[in-house]
Amino acid sequence: MTPNAITSLRIEHITKRFPGVLACSDISLSVGKGEVLALVGENGAGKTTLMNILMGLYTPDEGKIYINNQEVVFKSPSDAFACGIGMVHQQYMLVPNLTVTENIALGMAQLQDGAKQDPFLTRAKRAAKLDLAAVRRHIVAISEHYGLAVDPDAYIWQLSVGEQQRVELVKTLCFGAKFLILDEPTSALTPQETDELIALLRRMSAELSIIFISHKLAEVKALSSKVAILRGGRLVFRGNTADHSSADIAALMTGHEVYLPVNQSKREPGKPMLEVRDLFVRGDRGNMALNKLNLTVRAGEIVGLAGVSGNGQRELAEALTGLRMIESGEVLLDGVNLAGKTPRQIIAQGMGYVPEERNIEGIVPTMSIRENLVLKDIGKPPFSHAGLISNKKIDQNADALREKFDIRCSGVNVAAGSLSGGNIQKVILAREISRNPKFLIAVYPIRGLDMGAAEFIHKQLLALRDQGVGILLISEELEEIINLSDRIAVIFKGQIQRTLGRGEATQRKLGMMMAGVKEI
């Protein structure tokens, strides 16, 4: 069944409850033909729930959905597909060791199984008739029509994140989607890829309607014609994007004025705190991920490490914290060589680390918040005496840090893994900062966090800098790096491409250098 064009989509009074949570409360929205609606809001505002209702993954407790002024009821995602609604999720649903064509064919077979009226025999028939050449022709036609460059014969594992996303888009379009829902489409993309995607979506919006979910206000301004803001499961604002500034939208999103802090300190940094000399480190596949890397960070200085992910950032962070073996080279922390030391010894030297994968590296998810807050210090006074744990001291520590770092939880005894991303990051930061480190490595500290949490984390990092701690900030978000850093080092293929002062760096310049251009 080929769905008809969707000229309007309207949802009215949608309400969805989860145990103890009102995820969506009485939300009404409409999207017309060729419109791009930006759905913005903090984490937990109900954006994804609302979109999952539109996709038939959840059924609403109350409310109705209308397509072209006719009421529709979605019992499963295949009902939504059949009406022409397609969604690209935040996590791509692709099989790495199949080609693009095979992946899309796979989805088609599943989709049509679900949508077919005749429940018997079709699966076998369809498998027998699987015509990859036809699917391939279809893909080529779609990708030419929309200007989506996709190689139908490439294996998924060969593709970059941006290319994989295009595959997801082509897949959705091949299924006959006339209405696209994109869940945070730019969260994993480089700045260049983001620009390309925005241009692409703008072209596509001539023929399709699009809803996209985003935190990033720059994109919202660049792409959308209308904006809807959710807060705490309620629709707080609906209007034309052009009529409102980014600051207005940010304020509506968080419920208060947001100001992302900027490093304006004039204080001169102190002595070199971390010196990396001629560092060689192997990556997971045995290749040299760091290739004679040199870097110095001084006390009271934030050095931003900009780069497209996969250029050695993870390996650098792990080598500095002792989690990855150093092939050769020196790492001096306040004059002490860390090469060959265990993570435990490096922690004892005053190294703090906010890791990339906060949910599985930064915390032990099944342990309580109070236990996670003392993860690195449990064997030392005051948290243990004569081989016995002091629960009183651990509780006092947890209560104090919960207060100081505004960790929002029902109690410090709940499992840390049940917290939201922003609160998990606060737990990690609280632990690292309360240990009075000499040096802190922060990897993608605000990735996936909402504005309120990001603001808090950035303020903490700047305060730490002012106390004389050296900070290495690893990030792909150029805005974050430019806002916070005293100096910016650009990493490319395991080497520092160039180091720029705070005044010299612009997003454009950094973007080019991240792509490997040396001199600008």
Place this chain on the structure above:
Amino acid sequence: MKHFKLVYTAGVILLSVLLTLGIASLILAVLGADVLKTFWVIFCYPFTTLKNLSGVINIMTPLTIVGVGICVAYRSGIVNIGGEGQMIMGLLLAIVFALNTELPRALALPAILFFGVLGGACWGALPGLLKARFGVSELLSTVMFNYIAAQFYSYCLRVPLLDPAVAGGSGDPQTVKLSTSEWLSRINEVFPSLDKGMRFHTGIFIALLIALLVYLFMWKTPVGFKMRAAGASDRAARYGGISVSRYMVLAMMISGACCGLAGTVEILGVHHRGLGNCTGGYGFSGIVVALFGGLHPLGVIPAAFFFALISYGCSALQINKIPVPSNMIDVLQGLVILVIVAAKLVLANPYLMDRAQRRLCALLGRKEAA
């Protein structure tokens, strides 16, 4: 509906119990047994006399110790299926020592127990080392080590440790009997004033003590904390400066030590000599006990009692002239596990509870509280 959650939880548990009994009744009915009488024998008969209750406690003793050992490994991220092998190696070393020592009872007993612990700890440490050093899956290595231990034990029983009394005869291979000074006393021997029926051996006190000590170790000391952290998330533990591989080996040593102790206690308390099949399969049923006890050393105690109860009850079916094979214990164990897992899944799913609540509200015709 303030108490809905309580009612819901109780309801799910009650339903699981009824379900277990229902399925078991069906099986018994198919076997042609008197269902009610069978249940009476399994669940009530063990309580009828002190002698029966003592039998239950004697089964509970090794189950508790093994279960506690499995908990330690499991909490540290290792599934120890090698309990059987560790029991065997522990009790073997203990028997060899016991047969060759001239020490007085006050020294000999602790020393024999120590060698049991040592044997189990070493046998447990090997798969731990293999996993820590080479990443060998403990699921494979512990099972293989069970076979090695069983065959080695069988050889020892038949050749170097063979009781001359059965040599050349058709009897099952066994070692000579340990001298009575090396036995764990029965409770009525320690306290002569007690009823004659109180025949369980003092190993139960060792079991309870071990459960308490392991609980304190795992939850009240920094080392236990680190082991639990390493087990819950090895990457986070490594990041936190915890040497995951070291604690992995330590956890397997403790786990093996418990199993070795369980084997030794079983020999000193019940068999008084080395026999084939003297581990009673406790190395495996201990895993079930640990899971049933919520992987908590103190939870293991009631869990072990429960399994000891149905185990004793099933073995008493024959005496009570019920035409059901005593293998019924395996069926019951399996059923209990299935139902527990299912009930846990249901209870862990808040959506199901939410839906049940809304259905109930709709049924009662009340407006839902948002």
